[in-house]
Amino acid sequence: MYSRVLPFWLAPLAVMAAVNVSANELNPDVSVTLDGYYKQNDTALSHRDQGFGLGHTELSLSAPVDDLFSARLTTVFEEHDGESEVLIEEAYLQTNGLPFALNVRAGRFLSQVGYLNGRHLHEDDFVERPAVYRALLGSHYYDTGARLNALLPTPFFWQVGAEAFAGDQLSEGEEDIGVFTVNTRLGGDISLSQSWQLGLSWLRNRHAKNADTGDGAHDHEEEEDHDHSHGAAYTGEDLYIADLVWKWSPNGNTRDQQLTLSGEYLYADEPNQFAASGDTNEGWYVSGVYQFAPQWSAGLRYGEVDLLEAHGDHFHSQTLEETEVALSWYRSHFSTVRLQYTHQEATGFSNADNTVMVQYVMSLGAHGSHGY
Amino acid sequence: MGTDMTLRSAFAAALMLVTALPVQAQLKVFACEPEWAALVQELVPDAQLTTATSHLQDPHYIEARPSLIAAVRRADIAVCTGASLEAGWLPMLLERASNPDIQSGRPGLFFAADHAQLHAPHDHVDRSMGDVHPEGNPHVHLSPDQLPEIARALARQLGDVDPEAAAAIQGRYIRWRGDWNRLRSEWRDRAEAIEGQSVVVQHSNYLYLLRWLGVDVAADLEPKPGLPPSASHLSGLLAEPGLADASAILVASYQDPQPAEWLAEQTGLPVIVVPGTVTGDASTETLGGLIGEIIGQLESVRSGATHGSL
Structure with missing residues (x-):
């Protein structure tokens, strides 16, 4: 039979692909993200101080280790009050294609709870995460632990996963496994131009009972200042998150136009050992981002958060309502310049304010593919 | 009892289906x-x-x-x-x-x-x-x-x-x-009529075919590969010397037609919109059909040009 094929083989031999393997390809992919901003006024629950500042400056190395494992290291450089810090945000291994579409990740990584938490900050459409994320998850919760995910063999997208973490990045405590999470995600297409995803997550914080209860002193200024990015300022023993995303593009061509509507609701019970049954931290946001041309997008986001600030054996109630409008310009896929206005209305926060921000996010080197 | 039989045969059928x-x-x-x-x-x-x-x-x-x-x-x-x-x-x-x-x-x-x-x-x-x-x-x-x-x-x-x-x-x-070899020799024959033509493109989608046909690229609407056409780049194109010899502006159906239409208005060049890949339509359902269609479009502007409709 192959004798019949032979004549056809001769011509293609001449155009055999010239595979040019250089030693470079054995090096890990290096990517650097530069994030800088100017902020007119300080705002409540913010991780960015007023004036010129550097945001989330990342250096990331990633590569396949062998045919079974891939690995990534992401370090973050941050500066607060003139002091520089280097944080390890990601240092994990991940399996490539275990049987039954199982997926294991181990080391330090971003928890997959909620919609935004698993995404890198530089992929966001606004300068900062919604207020409820800043309060309950420290903007993005990452920790050291392990994850097991399974993608079910259903005709639509259905993923279930569980994570176990040390928990110290959320609140300090004695337990070896301070946090575990359970998460499920469903999704699909409604038509050629519309798609959706729904997620439900539960995060159990076994350290919440030992959470810092404050010193009881009524000094709000101090309280605002105590933490920049490590861990969350507000906790709860059980955190529940529901998230929904819907995207629309004419003919599914996301290059020219895309509308993204997303919303999340977070609810945390039992803030600390003094909590009574009705004491909770909760909040939500809805966001609409319209990319109206290949290089432009406009976004509007509204969010609320209802918090309890610990003061020794009792709580002070705090609320924050935040409305944000952002306009982003992308020269290419790798550069973003953003102008944003944030309006805050608050009770119990002394530093709530309105502010204008200008931000840039520049991506150098390898650029990993983005999630949904 | 009849129900029982139906159930049993349904079960047997289901079992066969699963094992098959x-x-x-x-x-x-x-x-x-x-x-x-x-x-x-x-x-x-x-x-x-x-x-x-x-x-x-x-x-x-x-x-x-x-x-x-x-x-x-x-x-x-x-x-x-x-x-x-x-x-x-x-x-x-x-x-x-x-x-x-x-x-x-x-x-x-x-x-x-x-x-x-x-x-x-x-x-x-x-x-x-x-x-x-x-x-x-x-x-x-x-x-x-x-x-x-x-x-x-x-x-x-x-x-x-x-x-x-x-x-x-x-x-x-x-x-x-x-089949492909037969089609290819047909295209070879048809290429003789359009060889030496030049077209304005947007991105390098059709480059392999254009080179094979001997059709030159007069200009690209994209300032840099992957960047959308900008107003300054488009107006700069008007000064491009190759533009005078171009016979058409060739863009893909997924691309925003506005830049091509703007240039067409300025220069009088016809705009050809062809799919970048196969579609559900009968004429461009296969890669062979699509290549034939693109050649046909290039032929039509060629004959249009010789009739002096530009």
């Missing part, structure tokens, strides 16, 4: 672009196909949507272009789907560009050059000379994934190859 499934199972194929779906269809007509993109979408900018992750999870083989065309979304799909068969280096992942001689590979690439692929121009599906080698490699790899069907797939490849 693995034997009759269709090959499940995930195609990144419609051109590869069309090629798979020629080689495995009963394959169960999922195509990630359509001719109305820019294949560089697809999102790793939940539905696509689920489709990769179910597939036996993924057939894609490679050469970084899908770099923005395919790695994420493969990672999230965690399909053990569809991983790099395994038979379940096929890249067409691995079996082609890409035009304009770069030793040095930086982003100031625009979205340039170091491997070379990945839009290789419209290359009349390279497609046979890609189809041959694809037939072999489909056979590796489904060994029982390997002989039948090889047979269909041989038949396809014969």
